[in-house]
Amino acid sequence: MSSASVAAPSTAKQQQQGGKPAQASFSFLKSGKTKEFSKKTLISLFRGLASMLRAQINTADALKYYGQGLNDKIMSDTLAKIRDEINSGVSVHEAFRRTGRFSDMVIGLIQAGSDAGQLNEAFKSLAARFTSELHFNKAIKKATVMPVVIISVLIGAFITSQVKIVPQVEDMLSGVGAKPDGMTAISFGVSHFTQTWWKLVVPIIIGIAVTIWRSDKVRNLILGLAMSKWRLLRLLILSLRQMTFLATIRLLHANGINLAKSIRVSANSVKGTPFYAELREAAEKYENSGVPLSTAFAKYTSVDSQVVHMLSIGEKSASLDTQLDMLTQMYEEDSENYMAAFTATIGFIVLIAAVFLIGAVFVGTFLPIFLMGPKMMNNGI
Numbered sequence: 001m002s003s004a005s006v007a008a009p010s011t012a013k014q015q016q017q018g019g020k021p022a023q024a025s026f027s028f029l030k031s032g033k034t035k036e037f038s039k040k041t042l043i044s045l046f047r048g049l050a051s052m053l054r055a056q057i058n059t060a061d062a063l064k065y066y067g068q069g070l071n072d073k074i075m076s077d078t079l080a081k082i083r084d085e086i087n088s089g090v091s092v093h094e095a096f097r098r099t100g101r102f103s104d105m106v107i108g109l110i111q112a113g114s115d116a117g118q119l120n121e122a123f124k125s126l127a128a129r130f131t132s133e134l135h136f137n138k139a140i141k142k143a144t145v146m147p148v149v150i151i152s153v154l155i156g157a158f159i160t161s162q163v164k165i166v167p168q169v170e171d172m173l174s175g176v177g178a179k180p181d182g183m184t185a186i187s188f189g190v191s192h193f194t195q196t197w198w199k200l201v202v203p204i205i206i207g208i209a210v211t212i213w214r215s216d217k218v219r220n221l222i223l224g225l226a227m228s229k230w231r232l233l234r235l236l237i238l239s240l241r242q243m244t245f246l247a248t249i250r251l252l253h254a255n256g257i258n259l260a261k262s263i264r265v266s267a268n269s270v271k272g273t274p275f276y277a278e279l280r281e282a283a284e285k286y287e288n289s290g291v292p293l294s295t296a297f298a299k300y301t302s303v304d305s306q307v308v309h310m311l312s313i314g315e316k317s318a319s320l321d322t323q324l325d326m327l328t329q330m331y332e333e334d335s336e337n338y339m340a341a342f343t344a345t346i347g348f349i350v351l352i353a354a355v356f357l358i359g360a361v362f363v364g365t366f367l368p369i370f371l372m373g374p375k376m377m378n379n380g381i
Helices: 003-016 020-024 039-054 059-067 073-087 092-099 104-115 119-175 183-214 216-229 231-254 259-270 274-288 293-300 305-316 320-380
Strands: none
Touching: 039 059, 039 119, 059 073, 073 092, 092 104, 104 119, 104 231, 104 259, 119 183, 119 231, 119 320, 183 216, 183 320, 216 231, 231 259, 231 274, 231 320, 259 274, 274 293, 293 305, 305 320
16 A cells, blocks of 8 residues: 555544644645844834833843733743743743844843843843844835836836837828938837847846845845945945954943954954955954964954954053944944935936936837827828
């Protein structure tokens, strides 16, 4: 007897007993990877926990109070699990780690705050860090997503006019025996070209867009090429990346995490970029080779010389936390300025593209009628 024939009665029997095994048989459809919470969700969580801990409410009760009445069932269940772990004797940071929904940076800072007896400050720092990151993420989306949507809509309008409207105009002119010439002939030629190729070109563009969206390697390759050709984009991206990992290093080191671990954890905040491998190597050399931090950054990373210089000053004057704080603020200000310039530039480019596409739709649709009007009237007579 085959294994399939044996499995069939067994499954039927299990379904008669409540159907649970049958339901479990579809568990392979569920993703095995636990998704981390969004920054917006974490900001609200950490702000709430920080305020309750400052009010002398213990961590387990703070988790309980925050989780009660939440519309987010996943968050509520996660906090209940963390609370149960803490009540069973597990450390706070380990309880957060076991959920799989918090990054290494979050876990490291929670551990530092717990060890120092200042967990409320750790939560407050995390909320501030994520608030800053969310601000820049929104700015980047505003500068890139909306222009892409506008251009896509205008391209769609152009293709529609060339495929649907212009052929009707051409047929109308042909019906009265008017022969196109000059700009009219060019307009009809563009329409013919668009009708022939748009069904091939549009899927290719969509495929390229999906590939860029799904593939980190392709995205980084294109971004690297764009950065090499456009100085403003290069300055913006490098400022954002350096601001991100410097702020994380400052956050962790100021709360008791040693420098080597702070650098390694901060590398996760720029994972998928060239800085990731560079920071990991710098942390290893600093920890195992005994080279100064500034030297490790100078030799094994591509950070700005200003970063190396200020780290060197921080080491010599025992003011590393101060220098990291200053560098973070400096790159935040630079990022704000570059973002404003980038947004203005993109806005201008979109305006030019919009004018061009709208003009193309107008020329392709209405100009032939205007130019051929006299001929149509003469032929009609």
